[in-house]
Amino acid sequence: MNTARHRSTLLAAAGTALALALTACQSGGDGTTSSAPAAPAPAAPSPAAAAPTAGGSTGTPDAAAPAGPAQSTGSGPSGAPAGSAGTTGEQASASTAACTAQDLRVTAARQDGPPYTHIVLTARNTTGHSCRLTGFPHIQFLESHKQDVPAVAKSRPATPVVLTAGAPAYALVKLSDGGVDEDNEPVSAFSVMLDGDSTVIAVTAPGSDGIAVDPAKALTGYWTPELRNGADDF
Numbered sequence: 001m002n003t004a005r006h007r008s009t010l011l012a013a014a015g016t017a018l019a020l021a022l023t024a025c026q027s028g029g030d031g032t033t034s035s036a037p038a039a040p041a042p043a044a045p046s047p048a049a050a051a052p053t054a055g056g057s058t059g060t061p062d063a064a065a066p067a068g069p070a071q072s073t074g075s076g077p078s079g080a081p082a083g084s085a086g087t088t089g090e091q092a093s094a095s096t097a098a099c100t101a102q103d104l105r106v107t108a109a110r111q112d113g114p115p116y117t118h119i120v121l122t123a124r125n126t127t128g129h130s131c132r133l134t135g136f137p138h139i140q141f142l143e144s145h146k147q148d149v150p151a152v153a154k155s156r157p158a159t160p161v162v163l164t165a166g167a168p169a170y171a172l173v174k175l176s177d178g179g180v181d182e183d184n185e186p187v188s189a190f191s192v193m194l195d196g197d198s199t200v201i202a203v204t205a206p207g208s209d210g211i212a213v214d215p216a217k218a219l220t221g222y223w224t225p226e227l228r229n230g231a232d233d234f
């Protein structure tokens with residue numbers, strides 16, 4: 001009986017010693033309790049970092065999405081200057097090259113019936129580009145009469161005549177008054193020059209017998225885009 005009690009006492013003492021040893025292992029040198037390292041809890045995001053950006057991301061400031069694409073100021077469809085427009089009709093007329101003698105074919109035809117006091121000159125653009133025809137035809141009918149035929153100011157068109165490829169312009173020319181007592185001279189061919197071009201264009205007179213011209217009565221109109229109505233305008 002004494003032996004059993006002694007064994008119980010030893011077991012109780014051993015249990016107490018084991019508990020004290022475990023307590024010592026769990027206590028620090030300063031008496032504080034230490035524990036095994038645990039996994040760090042995730043830090044709560046700050047309000048600034050948690051707030052969504054304009055693009056909807058919620059990352060940190062250095063990982064946030066860009067504020068937006070930079071505005072283009074260079075060339076290209078989005079950077080082309082606004083308000084650019086093409087040239088106006090007046091500017092286009094002024095910038096069109098002047099017609100030269102090489103650009104045109106000039107012919108003559110009788111206007112109205114006998115006594116054939118007027119002819120019509122036709123200047124047709126024979127090139128593949130437009131040209132500007134200004135002024136009036138500088139006509140000399142006779143070798144003995146070197147002065148250009150005077151122009152009638154009222155026939156001058158309001159705007160420059162621009163001839164597209166193949167388009168014609170016209171000039172009405174008075175030869176005489178049609179009287180029997182005039183000093184008419186027969187003309188089978190005559191010369192024409194354009195404004196700003198010293199090239200002489202030889203024009204064949206219409207009709208098998210040519211035309212009768214009174215140098216003192218001859219007049220010419222300006223180049224116009226359409227044929228003038230009536231030979232009695234001058």
